[in-house]
Amino acid sequence: MLGYVLIAPSVILLVGLLGWPLVEAVILSFYKVNPMTLQSSFVGFDNYAAATADEAFWNALINNFIWLGGSLVLQISAGVGGALLLNRTFPGRSLARALILFPYLLPVVVTALVWQWMFDPLHGIVNEVFLRFGLQPHDWLGSMPEAMISVITVGSWRVFPFVVIAVLARLQSIPPQLYEAAAVDGASAFARFWDITVPELGRVLFVIVLLRAIWDFREFDLIFLMTGGGPVAGTTTLPILVYREAFSLFRTGHALAIAVIMLAIMAAFIAVYFAATRRARSAGEA
Amino acid sequence: MARFLTRPTVNRRSFLRGAAGAAALGATASVPFSRAWADDPVTINVFTLQGQPLQLKAYEKMVSGFEAAHPGIKVNILPISQTDLWPKLAASYAGGDVPDLILQMTSENVVSLYGQGLLEPMDDVITAVGEDDFEPAGRNLFKDEGHYFAVPASNNCVSLLWYRKDLLAEAGLEPPKTWSEYIAMAKALTKNGMYGASMPYGQAAMANSITWTLIYQAGGYIIAPDMSVVFDSEPTYAMLEFMKEIHEYVPPGANRYDFVDVLKAYVTGSAASCMYTGRAIVNVNTQNPSIADQISCVPFPIRDGGKEWWSGAFEAIIMPKAAKNKEAAKLFAAWNFKPDEYIAFINATPGHQIPELRSIMASDAYRSDPLLQKYPKELDITIDTLAKAHATCKPEDDFPIILKAGQLQNSGVFAETIQRVVIEGQTPKAAAAWAQDRIADFMKS
Numbered sequence: 001m002l003g004y005v006l007i008a009p010s011v012i013l014l015v016g017l018l019g020w021p022l023v024e025a026v027i028l029s030f031y032k033v034n035p036m037t038l039q040s041s042f043v044g045f046d047n048y049a050a051a052t053a054d055e056a057f058w059n060a061l062i063n064n065f066i067w068l069g070g071s072l073v074l075q076i077s078a079g080v081g082g083a084l085l086l087n088r089t090f091p092g093r094s095l096a097r098a099l100i101l102f103p104y105l106l107p108v109v110v111t112a113l114v115w116q117w118m119f120d121p122l123h124g125i126v127n128e129v130f131l132r133f134g135l136q137p138h139d140w141l142g143s144m145p146e147a148m149i150s151v152i153t154v155g156s157w158r159v160f161p162f163v164v165i166a167v168l169a170r171l172q173s174i175p176p177q178l179y180e181a182a183a184v185d186g187a188s189a190f191a192r193f194w195d196i197t198v199p200e201l202g203r204v205l206f207v208i209v210l211l212r213a214i215w216d217f218r219e220f221d222l223i224f225l226m227t228g229g230g231p232v233a234g235t236t237t238l239p240i241l242v243y244r245e246a247f248s249l250f251r252t253g254h255a256l257a258i259a260v261i262m263l264a265i266m267a268a269f270i271a272v273y274f275a276a277t278r279r280a281r282s283a284g285e286a
Numbered sequence: 287m288a289r290f291l292t293r294p295t296v297n298r299r300s301f302l303r304g305a306a307g308a309a310a311l312g313a314t315a316s317v318p319f320s321r322a323w324a325d326d327p328v329t330i331n332v333f334t335l336q337g338q339p340l341q342l343k344a345y346e347k348m349v350s351g352f353e354a355a356h357p358g359i360k361v362n363i364l365p366i367s368q369t370d371l372w373p374k375l376a377a378s379y380a381g382g383d384v385p386d387l388i389l390q391m392t393s394e395n396v397v398s399l400y401g402q403g404l405l406e407p408m409d410d411v412i413t414a415v416g417e418d419d420f421e422p423a424g425r426n427l428f429k430d431e432g433h434y435f436a437v438p439a440s441n442n443c444v445s446l447l448w449y450r451k452d453l454l455a456e457a458g459l460e461p462p463k464t465w466s467e468y469i470a471m472a473k474a475l476t477k478n479g480m481y482g483a484s485m486p487y488g489q490a491a492m493a494n495s496i497t498w499t500l501i502y503q504a505g506g507y508i509i510a511p512d513m514s515v516v517f518d519s520e521p522t523y524a525m526l527e528f529m530k531e532i533h534e535y536v537p538p539g540a541n542r543y544d545f546v547d548v549l550k551a552y553v554t555g556s557a558a559s560c561m562y563t564g565r566a567i568v569n570v571n572t573q574n575p576s577i578a579d580q581i582s583c584v585p586f587p588i589r590d591g592g593k594e595w596w597s598g599a600f601e602a603i604i605m606p607k608a609a610k611n612k613e614a615a616k617l618f619a620a621w622n623f624k625p626d627e628y629i630a631f632i633n634a635t636p637g638h639q640i641p642e643l644r645s646i647m648a649s650d651a652y653r654s655d656p657l658l659q660k661y662p663k664e665l666d667i668t669i670d671t672l673a674k675a676h677a678t679c680k681p682e683d684d685f686p687i688i689l690k691a692g693q694l695q696n697s698g699v700f701a702e703t704i705q706r707v708v709i710e711g712q713t714p715k716a717a718a719a720w721a722q723d724r725i726a727d728f729m730k731s
Binding site for chain 1: 372373375376377379380399402403404487488489490537538539540541542556693696697698702705706709710728731
């Protein structure tokens with residue numbers, strides 16, 4: 001009984017801060033709401049029907065998966081590569097391990113502003129480098145597919161340190177005797193990586209991919225700041241679409257219906273994550 | 287009705303100076319005190335749509351003067367951009383935390399708020415300032431059923447084409463009067479790292495705003511007088527073709543240009559021309575004075591065989607009905623028109639904002655600003671263009687006000703239509719048809 005009493009304040013706080021807005025959002029998704037006058041009328045599933053019948057919704061959903069897939073591939077590759085490098089011994093390794101965190105520590109607004117400058121078609125350093133190497137300059141944020149490539153690159157640059165930290169921690173717990181034994185048996189560097197490192201990283205990578213998938217799926221700030229969802233609707237993902245429906249078109253109920261659909265998709269990701277951690281825990285106990 | 291000044295049959299200068307003779311320049315506009323604010327202090331929150339550094343400095347001075355004269359009232363001014371206006375307003379209204387005043391809101395946004403019953407009448411502020419001193423066009427735009435729902439604050443004309451005199455002279459060209467002349471000029475001046483034009487193609491406020499102007503100039507409408515949607519029409523195709531053609535001569539990055547970017551390209555010397563208000567004067571003189579003697583303007587070219595139509599912003603001060611500190615806020619609203627404060631704010635960006643008070647317009651105190659003295663021809667062109675200008679929400683004198691104009695503009699459908707043609711390569715017909723459906727849905731909702 002005392003336990004329940006002691007956790008009650010936290011539960012009440014969680015319900016108030018997280019639960020109630022969620023319930024309110026789901027309820028309002030069944031209404032047509034004017035955010036200025038707050039007048040509302042019940043419309044049932046009309047908002048959901050309208051959302052799923054809208055070409056903009058499916059376009060945003062596809063963009064969401066393109067953004068997600070591209071980001072995951074890039075940040076996982078860069079993160080694993082960075083971790084492997086930082087696991088080796090070299091002069092300045094401690095400094096390198098500290099500096100690798102830099103992108104992750106920057107506020108999103110600063111990241112977006114700095115990269116916008118770098119991508120500026122007239123004065124940006126990216127096009128300057130391209131010109132020096134005899135390559136064609138691009139309008140990195142104003143054309144497609146350049147805009148999607150740019151936001152994926154910047155998004156991955158921003159979060160790959162998280163992958164580095166997680167993978168590096170796992171790498172450091174792999175017994176070195178495994179590599180020594182493999183080397184004695186004549187295994188090549190690639191064979192040691194593929195047959196020892198990869199399986200050892202498997203479980204942690206699975207968890208990292210799931211967590212990053214959940215967080216990246218709902219990414220709003222970076223894409224909104226860098227491209228606003230443009231050009232046209234080229235980088236409009238579901239979170240951007242929700243914002244546009246709510247604040248440009250004043251279709252609050254419609255926006256919430258899309259948000260609830262997003263929630264359902266992320267719930268699926270979360271269910272997979274929980275199942276995976278349960279399986280990992282059981283395997284560990286076994 | 288939405289005309290800034292009547293086209294004079296007498297010399298415009300003498301008309302204005304005559305009006306000045308009838309007005310007492312030193313009159314202080316103030317709503318009488320109703321209580322001692324020091325005993326019951328309040329803080330009023332004010333949004334402004336004109337928040338460039340020089341203007342914020344002018345506001346600082348205005349606020350400190352007001353607070354000194356009204357102990358107990360504190361004023362917080364928050365600058366917001368045209369692009370952020372409606373999201374901020376939606377969040378404010380939904381959260382029940384609206385500002386007490388909004389300054390320099392453009393007319394299409396004012397009428398959209400009025401159409402939803404969200405504005406407080408401002409008759410007392412108009413009376414305190416002096417009803418007859420306001421320019422009739424601006425004043426009457428914000429009057430309905432005998433009451434004023436907004437106070438006309440200033441006007442500006444984005445339908446100006448700023449160009450480089452030296453580059454035009456070098457190319458042997460005259461300032462363009464039509465779209466085809468402008469395209470030819472932009473083509474001729476695009477060379478050696480210089481771009482002939484700077485126009486907005488970003489999904490932001492400017493592209494959405496100028497769409498009205500270009501379609502009206504092309505002889506069309508977006509919303510017809512009977513409030514039906516007529517976007518999918520020949521004048522719209524012509525507008526989209528024009529934007530597509532001129533896009534070849536704008537700087538790279540123009541696909542994301544909004545107000546600030548369009549002007550910056552001209553001011554920094556990347557573009558030989560741009561569509562903008564008289565803000566070009568102060569920006570060039572402060573940021574790139576090396577070209578200050580080479581800038582001039584003409585009314586923005588119209589479509590070949592099209593209509594002479596230019597837009598005026600008709601900016602106003604409005605008060606949300608849900609404002610918490612109405613009395614104090616109205617005092618501050620009236621304070622904005624105190625002659626020395628008003629002139630200081632207007633001349634923070636000389637040539638950009640044109641006074642709505644006739645006494646101020648004709649005064650030496652306003653006209654003696656050094657930059658206005660330096661660019662008398664450009665000031666006259668601005669005033670003359672505004673004399674013929676209309677608000678985008680009321681394109682003709684006998685046209686009913688398009689109450690959803692602001693929300694329609696904010697929806698972003700105009701800018702996206704332009705991008706579909708210019709970036710995605712859709713035909714103007716296909717893009718206009720897509721937008722027609724979107725606009726029709728929006729007008730129904």
